[in-house]
Amino acid sequence: xxxxxxxxxxxxxxxxxxxxxxxxxxxxxxxxxxxxxxxxxxxxxxxxxxxxxxxxxxxxxxxxxxxxxxxxxxxxxxxxxxxxxxxxxxxxxxxxxxxxxxxxxxxxxxxxx
Amino acid sequence: xxxxxxxxxxxxxxxxxxxxxxxxxxxxxxxxxxxxxxxxxxxxxxxxxxxxxxxxxxxxxxxxxxxxxxxxxxxxxxxxxxxxxxxxxxxxxxxxxxxxxxxxxxxxxx
Numbered sequence: 001x002x003x004x005x006x007x008x009x010x011x012x013x014x015x016x017x018x019x020x021x022x023x024x025x026x027x028x029x030x031x032x033x034x035x036x037x038x039x040x041x042x043x044x045x046x047x048x049x050x051x052x053x054x055x056x057x058x059x060x061x062x063x064x065x066x067x068x069x070x071x072x073x074x075x076x077x078x079x080x081x082x083x084x085x086x087x088x089x090x091x092x093x094x095x096x097x098x099x100x101x102x103x104x105x106x107x108x109x110x111x112x113x
Numbered sequence: 114x115x116x117x118x119x120x121x122x123x124x125x126x127x128x129x130x131x132x133x134x135x136x137x138x139x140x141x142x143x144x145x146x147x148x149x150x151x152x153x154x155x156x157x158x159x160x161x162x163x164x165x166x167x168x169x170x171x172x173x174x175x176x177x178x179x180x181x182x183x184x185x186x187x188x189x190x191x192x193x194x195x196x197x198x199x200x201x202x203x204x205x206x207x208x209x210x211x212x213x214x215x216x217x218x219x220x221x222x223x
Contacts, residue, residue: 042214043199043201048209050209058210088154092211098143098203098209099203100144101144101161102146102201102211104148104155104156106154107155107156
C-alpha cells in the first residue's frame with residue numbers, strides 16, 4: 001500500500017531533550033516536507049526537500065533540523081525542544097514539488113512540558 | 114501571499130442531508146487539493162483537482178481555476194463525514210508548499 005508513515009504518533013517529552021520524528025514514504029517521491037498545525041494558525045511548512053541531500057527552510061524552521069540521506073526517509077529533529085513546539089506535525093510527500101498530488105502521514109502529536 | 118478562504122467555517126447537518134463547501138483563492142494556482150481531517154487528526158486525501166470535476170462515491174468536487182474557486186459537494190451525509198475539510202493550493206510559479214485554508218468544520222448528527 002502506498003503510504004507515508006510517521007513515528008511516533010504521540011509523544012510527550014520534557015524541555016531540552018532531543019527527539020526525532022521519523023517519516024518514510026514508499027512511493028519513490030522526490031519531494032518531501034514537514035508541516036505543523038496549530039489552533040488559529042493552520043498548517044505551516046517547516047522544512048522541505050526537493051531530493052536526496054537537498055533541503056531548505058519553509059515558513060517556520062526555527063528550532064528544527066532535517067536530513068535527507070535516502071530518498072524514502074525525511075526525519076524531523078528537535079535538538080532542544082521547547083513548549084512552543086507543542087503541536088501536531090505532518091510529513092508529506094509528492095512525486096515532484098509542483099503539479100503533483102501530496103500525500104500526508106498520520107500525524108505526530110507532540111507535547112513538550 | 115495568496116489568500117485561501119473557505120466557507121462556511123462551521124456546518125451542522127442531519128444525517129442524509131447534502132452540503133456544498135467552498136474554497137476561494139486569490140491567485141492563479143497549479144495544484145488544488147481537498148482533505149478531510151478526521152477526529153483523530155489524520156489528513157485524508159479527497160481530491161487532487163487543479164481544474165475540472167471529479168466524483169468519488171458520495172463526494173464530488175469542481176474547480177473553476179479561471180474564476181479562482183473550488184467546490185466540494187457531500188451528498189447523503191453520514192456521521193463519519195464529520196471533521197474538518199481543508200482546501201490547499203500551490204501558487205502557480207511560486208514555491209512548492211501547499212497553502213491551506215482555515216477549514217470548514219462539519220458536524221453530522223444522527
